[in-house]
Structure formats: structure tokens, C-alpha cells
Amino acid sequence: MRLSALSAVLVALLILSLAAFMQGQHKPHFGEIDVERMNVVEKDGTPRLIFSNKARFPGLILHGKEYPHPRNSAGILWFNEEGTENGGLGAEGRNGPDGVDADAGLLFDQYDQDQTIGLMYTDRDGRRSAALHVWDRPDVPIQPVMERLVAIRKMPDGPEKTRAMAEVGKSLGGAKRFFAGRTPDRAAMVALSDPQGRPRLRLTVDSLGAARLEFLDENGKVTSSVPK
Amino acid sequence: MDNTLRRDVRLLKGYALVTSAALVILLLGAFRQSQQRQRFGEIDVERVNIVEKDGTPRLIFSNKARFPGIIVHGKEYPHPSRKTAGMLWFNEEGTENGGLTTNVQHDSSGTTASGLITFDQYDQDQTVALRYDEHGGRRSAGLQVWDRPNYPIGRILDALSLPDGPDKTRRLQEFGKGNATRLYAGKTRDRAAVLQLSDPQGRIRLRMTVDSAGAARVEFLDENGKITSSLPSR
Numbered sequence: 050m051r052l053s054a055l056s057a058v059l060v061a062l063l064i065l066s067l068a069a070f071m072q073g074q075h076k077p078h079f080g081e082i083d084v085e086r087m088n089v090v091e092k093d094g095t096p097r098l099i100f101s102n103k104a105r106f107p108g109l110i111l112h113g114k115e116y117p118h119p120r121n122s123a124g125i126l127w128f129n130e131e132g133t134e135n136g137g138l139g140a141e142g143r144n145g146p147d148g149v150d151a152d153a154g155l156l157f158d159q160y161d162q163d164q165t166i167g168l169m170y171t172d173r174d175g176r177r178s179a180a181l182h183v184w185d186r187p188d189v190p191i192q193p194v195m196e197r198l199v200a201i202r203k204m205p206d207g208p209e210k211t212r213a214m215a216e217v218g219k220s221l222g223g224a225k226r227f228f229a230g231r232t233p234d235r236a237a238m239v240a241l242s243d244p245q246g247r248p249r250l251r252l253t254v255d256s257l258g259a260a261r262l263e264f265l266d267e268n269g270k271v272t273s274s275v276p277k
Numbered sequence: 278m279d280n281t282l283r284r285d286v287r288l289l290k291g292y293a294l295v296t297s298a299a300l301v302i303l304l305l306g307a308f309r310q311s312q313q314r315q316r317f318g319e320i321d322v323e324r325v326n327i328v329e330k331d332g333t334p335r336l337i338f339s340n341k342a343r344f345p346g347i348i349v350h351g352k353e354y355p356h357p358s359r360k361t362a363g364m365l366w367f368n369e370e371g372t373e374n375g376g377l378t379t380n381v382q383h384d385s386s387g388t389t390a391s392g393l394i395t396f397d398q399y400d401q402d403q404t405v406a407l408r409y410d411e412h413g414g415r416r417s418a419g420l421q422v423w424d425r426p427n428y429p430i431g432r433i434l435d436a437l438s439l440p441d442g443p444d445k446t447r448r449l450q451e452f453g454k455g456n457a458t459r460l461y462a463g464k465t466r467d468r469a470a471v472l473q474l475s476d477p478q479g480r481i482r483l484r485m486t487v488d489s490a491g492a493a494r495v496e497f498l499d500e501n502g503k504i505t506s507s508l509p510s511r
Binding site for chain 1: 293296297300303304314315316317318319320321322323324325326338339340341342363364377380381382388390392393394407408409411414416418419420462463464470471472485486487489490491492493494495508509
């Protein structure tokens with residue numbers, strides 16, 4: 050009788066460990082989970098989606114290599130087959146001594162480059178913008194630029210470092226080509242810009258309700274408008 | 278001999294007691310695990326399905342290898358072209374109604390890359406999206422809005438699974454009708470910034486453009502694409 054009790058225990062243990070083993074093979078099911086960071090990865094470990102809180106938020110991952118990239122937000126990042134970040138969804142906000150400082154965005158990057166399209170909201174102490182943005186980005190990949198930045202950060206402080214930093218800044222360029230939304234000065238606006246990022250065609254309803262369509266030259270001077 | 282037996286029995290009793298206690302703790306732990314939220318620091322996963330209690334998917338986060346086909350009313354169809362990782366969302370009826378995907382491929386004609394977030398018309402294809410794509414260095418990125426037909430997309434998916442022949446061709450032609458871009462706002466492959474409004478046949482009728490040389494114009498077009506009026510007036 051004692052023996053049968055013992056074998057019952059052993060059988061139960063066997064079933065439990067089998068269940069635990071099979072859980073590793075099959076899909077586990079959770080009612081609700083809390084997680085600080087979740088990486089959706091390919092079998093070889095290449096990240097494809099990262100959901101993260103602020104504390105564990107990754108740097109900039111390019112071709113599988115992570116570069117320091119301080120960000121204040123929590124959110125989601127997505128990555129292409131090559132393990133390069135190519136967009137994300139982030140939000141942050143705080144009410145500090147200088148007022149509200151908040152940002153949110155949903156952005157997609159040009160291949161091997163910075164963001165090319167996105168929905169963005171920003172709030173600087175009540176001056177708010179919320180809009181669709183489209184950018185041109187350089188034709189060169191961004192990774193060598195990040196490598197250069199890493200090298201520059203190791204340089205001793207001084208005019209040479211400052212100069213190198215300014216040089217790198219230039220190769221991180223881009224031009225806004227399209228804006229549709231609300232501006233910080235409370236206008237609703239659609240603006241189309243040239244490849245140098247200068248608005249050349251603009252539809253506006255300003256904070257007073259005045260509506261106009263304007264054509265602008267490369268110096269920002271209105272050359273024609275409707276209504277006249 | 279008697280002593281040995283007694284010792285063995287005592288040992289076994291102790292063993293049974295310890296294992297039984299362990300079992301109870303394990304079972305209790307398993308039970309509580311299913312009742313309470315689990316907490317993780319960081320996890321790696323290849324696919325996550327957010328499901329209703331009955332298993333209806335509402336969100337799927339997946340790598341490329343495990344990415345689902347098109348799920349319509351709980352039935353999964355193979356997707357004709359999707360080779361991406363990302364997220365999909367589903368309505369109460371277990372029908373995919375949008376998603377976020379990204380993609381890159383290299384071949385002899387150059388690099389093809391895309392990024393896309395879409396929302397679908399009920400039981401149909403995407404009706405609004407932010408999208409970027411590039412091919413051989415030519416890039417477009419914009420907000421796009423579509424009209425979609427009134428019939429359920431399951432019909433075209435069923436037609437796609439038919440053997441090739443006149444019946445399949447006819448059905449696909451019929452179901453191809455009623456799809457039209459109504460709005461595009463962003464930049465085009467020929468490096469223009471544009472805002473284009475189209476009629477229900479997908480023909481651009483009002484167009485604002487700043488082209489690659491910086492020239493700006495507003496144009497009204499007829500159904501044949503002929504410019505009938507433009508600004509600035511000359």
C-alpha cells in the first residue's frame with residue numbers, strides 16, 4: 050500500500066516533468082504577463098521587433114551591431130532581415146520646471162538611413178505640433194557615420210574634436226519634403242518643399258481662421274497666393 | 278536484518294513525505310501561475326499571439342519564419358507575396374484588418390525595401406496606410422487612401438486557390454474592380470513632393486506638386502488626365 054502511494058507520487062512527478070518538457074516544445078499560454086523587454090527574433094537571434102520599457106531600451110542596432118543612442122522613450126522598434134533598425138513607435142512625456150515636454154511618433158526609416166515618413170506629436174510647454182512628415186535622406190548608408198561618431202567620442206576634447214563632430218553632423222542631413230498637420234503656432238497646414246527642404250507650396254488656415262494658398266520662392270518670399 | 282528493514286522503511290517514508298510536499302508545492306505553483314500575471318525581465322520569442330479566450334487572434338507579433346498567411350474569419354490562406362516580419366491586427370471575427378511590416382531584398386536590379394502600416398476596410402484590403410518603398414535607389418513615401426470593393430475579400434482568396442483557367446481569370450478580373458487610390462500625400466519616385474486627390478476611378482483630378490527642381494504648381498485635371506486649369510496662373 051505504501052509502495053502504491055510512492056508509485057502514485059512518482060507517476061505524478063513524471064507527468065509534471067513531461068508537461069514541463071512539452072511546454073518547451075509547444076506554445077505556452079499565459080493569461081497576462083508583465084515584461085520589461087520582449088525581443089521578437091529570427092531563429093538565429095536577429096531581432097525583428099523589440100518592445101521595451103525606457104530602462105532596457107536598446108541603442109541603435111545596425112547590421113546586428115549596437116551603437117550607443119540615448120533615447121528617453123519606451124516603445125517598439127522594428128528591424129529588417131539584416132538586423133538593422135528601420136523604424137519604431139515611441140512615446141515620452143514629463144511635466145518639469147520648464148513645463149510639459151512630450152513627444153510621440155510612429156516612424157519608418159529609409160533603408161540603411163534615418164526616418165523617411167512618420168506621424169509625430171511634440172509638445173514644448175503648450176506649443177504643440179502634430180503631423181504627417183515625409184523626409185528625403187542621403188543616398189549613403191548611416192553605419193559608417195555611426196562608426197565615425199564612435200571614433201570621435203574617443204578623441205580628447207578640443208577644437209579638433211569639435212570640428213570632427215560638426216563634419217559628421219553634415220552627413221546626417223535630410224530635407225523635409227512634406228508636412229500635413231498642426232504647427233506650434235496653431236495653424237493647420239499642408240506644406241510641400243523642394244529637395245533642399247524649403248517650403249514652395251503651402252496651404253494654411255492660421256490660428257485666426259484665415260485661409261490661403263501660397264507659392265514661395267527659394268528664399269521663402271511669397272510669389273503668388275490665393276485668394277489674392 | 279530487521280533493523281535494516283526498519284531503516285529502509287523510515288527512509289522511504291521520509292522520501293514519500295518530501296516528494297509529496299514538493300508535488301503539492303509544484304501543483305500550487307502551477308495553479309497560481311495560471312491565476313497571476315507572470316513577470317519577466319527580458320524575453321526572446323519568435324512569435325506572440327494576443328488571443329481572446331476562445332483562441333481568436335487579435336494581435337500577432339512575429340518574425341519572418343513564423344509569419345502567418347492571411348487569416349479571414351479564422352481561416353488561414355497562403356499570402357501571395359508577403360515575406361516579412363512585423364505585426365498584424367485582427368477584428369472580433371478573427372479577420373486580419375491591418376498590420377505593420379518591413380522588408381528588404383537585394384538582387385541584380387538593386388535593393389528593394391519597404392516599410393508599411395496599414396488599416397483594412399472591413400473584410401477587404403487596406404484602405405489607409407503610411408508606406409515607404411524603394412527600388413534601385415528610387416524612393417517613395419506617403420500617406421495613401423484607397424477605395425475598396427463592397428464584396429468580402431474571402432471571395433478573391435477563394436478564387437486565387439482555383440486551378441488556372443477561364444473561370445479563375447474571370448473571377449479575378451471581376452474582383453479586381455472597385456480598387457482605387459483616392460488620396461496620396463508625400464513624395465514620389467521621381468523626387469516630387471505631392472498632394473494628389475483622385476476620383477472613384479482612381480484618376481488624379483487635383484494635384485499639388487513641388488518637383489525635384491523646386492517648381493510648384495496646383496493643377497486640375499479631367500478624366501483623361503488633361504490639365505484644365507492650373508496655378509500659379511501664367
